[in-house]
Amino acid sequence: MTAIKHALQRDIFTPSDERLxxxxxxxxxxxxxxxxxxxxxVTTERPVQVKVVKVKKSxxxxxxxxxxxxxxxxxxxxxxxxANKVRDNTHSLTHTHTHTHTQSLTHLRSFSTPPSLPLCPAGESGV
Structure with a gap:
């Protein structure tokens, strides 16, 4: 997984001034x-923007x-x-993929999540 992370950083995120x-x-x-x-x-320039990005292998x-x-x-x-669940009045990343690794959701929560916008693992209600 480390080799993939380095390849993604080099090929996708460094050219757009982002850090994986x-x-x-x-x-x-x-x-x-x-x-x-x-x-x-996260972007390398201020103001810092935190993003969740979907990347696919060609x-x-x-x-x-x-x-x-x-x-x-x-x-x-x-x-x-x-992905078929409908939620009203929320901005949701609803994805048809299942996580095979959940440690990073906890990691996502640990950096720069505004208190008014909780980031919840699937199955928990944040609203």
Missing amino acids: LSIVNVCKAGKKKKNCFLCAT DKGDFYKRQLAWELRDLTEVDAKD
Whole structure:
């Protein structure tokens, strides 16, 4: 996982002046494992912006590409269990992938989460 983290930092995040803090390998439930990651990043310039970025390994080659990005301040919940669940009046990162590693959600909570926008692991209610 360290080699992947270094490759992502070098190829994806350094060119856009971001620093990779943590990565979580995610995969679709019931599907064969595809290399897809949720990454916690911060910008290197002030004001600092904290983001959650979805990165996918290309099918044609050995490189990664950025798919989606969400600013942490805009998220109230990360629910990796049920993408079909509807939530009203919230900004949610609802993802059809399940986490194969949950340590980084705790890590995400530990850096720069505004108190008014709790970041909850799937299954917990933050609202």
